Amino acid sequence: MIEEQKLIEIIPSELVAKVRDMFVEQYRLVQIGCTKLPDRIEINYSFDKNYQFINYRLILANDKVEVPSVSSVYWNALFYENEIHDLFGLNIVGIVLDFKGTFYETKEKYAFATCPPPIEPVIKTTPVVNIKEKGKPQ
Amino acid sequence: MVLKSLFSKPATYMYPLLTREPMVGSRGSIVNHVDQCSYCTLCQKKCPTDAIVVDREKKTWAIDSMRCITCNACVDVCPKSCLEMLTTYSSSKTAAELSR
Amino acid sequence: MSNRTIIPFGPQHPVLPEPIHLDLVMEDELVVEAIPRIGWVHRGLEKLVEKKDFLEMTYVAERICGICSFIHGLTYCHGIEQIMNIEVPIRAHFLRTLWSELSRIHSHLLWLGLVADAFGFESLFMHSWRIREKVLDIIEATTGGRVIFGSAKVGGTRRDIDNEMLKRIIAQVTEIEKEMKEISQTFLNDYSVQQRLKGVGILSKADANMLGAVGPMLRASGINQDMRKLNYAAYGHIDWEPVMAQDGDCFARVEVRVGELFQATDMIRQVIEKMPEGPVDVKVTGSPNGEFFARTEQPRGEVIYYLKGNGSKNLERMRVRTPTFANIPAITKILPGIQLADVPMMLLTIDPCISCTER
Numbered sequence: 001m002i003e004e005q006k007l008i009e010i011i012p013s014e015l016v017a018k019v020r021d022m023f024v025e026q027y028r029l030v031q032i033g034c035t036k037l038p039d040r041i042e043i044n045y046s047f048d049k050n051y052q053f054i055n056y057r058l059i060l061a062n063d064k065v066e067v068p069s070v071s072s073v074y075w076n077a078l079f080y081e082n083e084i085h086d087l088f089g090l091n092i093v094g095i096v097l098d099f100k101g102t103f104y105e106t107k108e109k110y111a112f113a114t115c116p117p118p119i120e121p122v123i124k125t126t127p128v129v130n131i132k133e134k135g136k137p138q
Numbered sequence: 139m140v141l142k143s144l145f146s147k148p149a150t151y152m153y154p155l156l157t158r159e160p161m162v163g164s165r166g167s168i169v170n171h172v173d174q175c176s177y178c179t180l181c182q183k184k185c186p187t188d189a190i191v192v193d194r195e196k197k198t199w200a201i202d203s204m205r206c207i208t209c210n211a212c213v214d215v216c217p218k219s220c221l222e223m224l225t226t227y228s229s230s231k232t233a234a235e236l237s238r
Numbered sequence: 239m240s241n242r243t244i245i246p247f248g249p250q251h252p253v254l255p256e257p258i259h260l261d262l263v264m265e266d267e268l269v270v271e272a273i274p275r276i277g278w279v280h281r282g283l284e285k286l287v288e289k290k291d292f293l294e295m296t297y298v299a300e301r302i303c304g305i306c307s308f309i310h311g312l313t314y315c316h317g318i319e320q321i322m323n324i325e326v327p328i329r330a331h332f333l334r335t336l337w338s339e340l341s342r343i344h345s346h347l348l349w350l351g352l353v354a355d356a357f358g359f360e361s362l363f364m365h366s367w368r369i370r371e372k373v374l375d376i377i378e379a380t381t382g383g384r385v386i387f388g389s390a391k392v393g394g395t396r397r398d399i400d401n402e403m404l405k406r407i408i409a410q411v412t413e414i415e416k417e418m419k420e421i422s423q424t425f426l427n428d429y430s431v432q433q434r435l436k437g438v439g440i441l442s443k444a445d446a447n448m449l450g451a452v453g454p455m456l457r458a459s460g461i462n463q464d465m466r467k468l469n470y471a472a473y474g475h476i477d478w479e480p481v482m483a484q485d486g487d488c489f490a491r492v493e494v495r496v497g498e499l500f501q502a503t504d505m506i507r508q509v510i511e512k513m514p515e516g517p518v519d520v521k522v523t524g525s526p527n528g529e530f531f532a533r534t535e536q537p538r539g540e541v542i543y544y545l546k547g548n549g550s551k552n553l554e555r556m557r558v559r560t561p562t563f564a565n566i567p568a569i570t571k572i573l574p575g576i577q578l579a580d581v582p583m584m585l586l587t588i589d590p591c592i593s594c595t596e597r
Contacts, residue, residue: 105277
C-alpha cells in the first residue's frame, strides 16, 4: 500500500502562520528535516493527524537566509531547529530555547554543512590474511 | 518461580569450559578456500566496508577481520562458491597478534 | 525562593547505557527544569549516503541501532521500494512482519529488564533477560545474527524460513509466552513495583500529542496511534489493535509494553498460520529517483526515514528521525516536579536509545 503524502511548498514569510494553522487543527509535529542540495536547501516540516501525513517544504537559496522559528507554536520544534542549526549551520531566528550551537556535540562544527562530491574510500588498515587449507599467506 | 529457579540448572554456560553449539546458518566468520578462488574481485566490489582486498596479478586474497561486518554479501556473490561463512566466530585478538 | 542548584546528569551515569546529558535545575530535591544535550555518539551515518550506494546503505541503516536493527533496515528498504515502485513478494512481507515482532519482543524484554534494574528489582531484571535470550536464539537460528539480523534487503528478504522451522518457532514462542506471563505478573501486580511507578511522571493526553511523543509513550497516555496501522509489511493481513493505557504515568508505560509482548506473540502465530508460499525477493534494477517519507513502528515508537534520490547510485539525502528524538521533548516536560531519585527511572521509561537518536 502506498500511503498518500501531501507536499506543499511555502516561503519563509508564511511559515509561522501555516504552522499555527496546523497547531490549531491539532496536528502533531512529526519532524523537521533539512536537506542540503548543491543548489538549494530544503527544510521539510512534517505533520500528522490520524495517519494523514502533510508536509510543508521551505526552499532556501543558501544558508545565509534567515528562517523564522516555529518553536513558539510547537514547543518541541526547538529540538529539531537546534539540531538543524548545529548540523547544517542554518540561521534560525527566535528559537524559544536557543542552545547557540551547543545542543549537538559534534567533533566538527556544522558537520553536514558541506556537500562534497563522492570520494573513493581509502583502506587504512593492513588487511589480515585469513586463508584456509592449501593457500599460503602472502 | 522462586522454587523453579532454586531447583533448576543455571540459564548460563560456564563459558570458557563450555561453549554453546553454534546455530546452523549463523554468520560467524569468513574463510576463503583459496585453491578454488579465481581472484575475480567481485567480493571486493560488493563488500560494504571494503574489508576484502584482492590482487589479481599477485593472486592474493586478504580480509581485514576487524573491518568485516559478516554481512554475507561476498558469500552471496562469489561465482566459484569458494567463500564460506563459518558458524563459529573468529576469536578475539590483540593488536599485536593481528599484525603478526 | 529557595536556592537553586544545577546538577549535571550524564553523559556518563550508571543507569544510562548510552550518553545523554541533562542539566537538572534543582530546588532541594525537586527538579525545576531539565535541559538536554546530545551529540556524544554522533557518527554521521546520514552523511554516508554520499559514499555508499543505495543497496549498501541497507547495512548502514541496520547498524544505526543495535536493538531495533531489523526495523531500521525494513524501513529503509520500504522507503526505497516505494520510490522505485518495487512490488515485494507477499511471503517477504510476512517474513518481515515475523522478524519485526520478534525484535519487538526482544526489545521490550530488554527494556523491562532495564527498568526493573533502575527501580532496584535486580532479580526481575535477570529473569527478563533470561527470557530474552531465548528470543535471541530464535532470531539467530532464522537470520544468522543475534542482534544485527542482516536479513532485510531492497526487494524482499535475504533469507527464507522453511516450514519446519516455522513450526518450531510456534512451539518456542508458546514456551516463551508462558515464561513472560510469570514475569508480567510481577511487573503488573507486585506491591513495590506499583509503589515506585504509579502516579510518577504523568504525561497528559493533550501534552503527549502536542509534544510529538511517539510509541508506547504516546499510547500510555491514551492516544490510539500505532504506525503499524499504515499496513506496511503484512500488518494489513492480520487482526490486531494497538495496546493502550489511560494513566500516562510510568506504570502505564510498563503496562503498554507488557501488553505489546503478548500482542507480538499473537501476531507471530497469525503470521505463521497465514504465511503464503512463494519467492522472497525480486530483482532490483535501476536507481531510485524521487523522495519518500517511510514511517514504521519500532519498539520505541514511530521512526521516519526521509529518502531522496536523484537517479544515481547514491542517494541525495537520508534523514532518520528516531523515536527517542521525538520523545526527548516529552521527557523534558515531565521531569520538572519530580524527585531527583526518580530521574533515572523516568529517563528510562522513554526507552532512550541515544545512538539511534544521533545516528
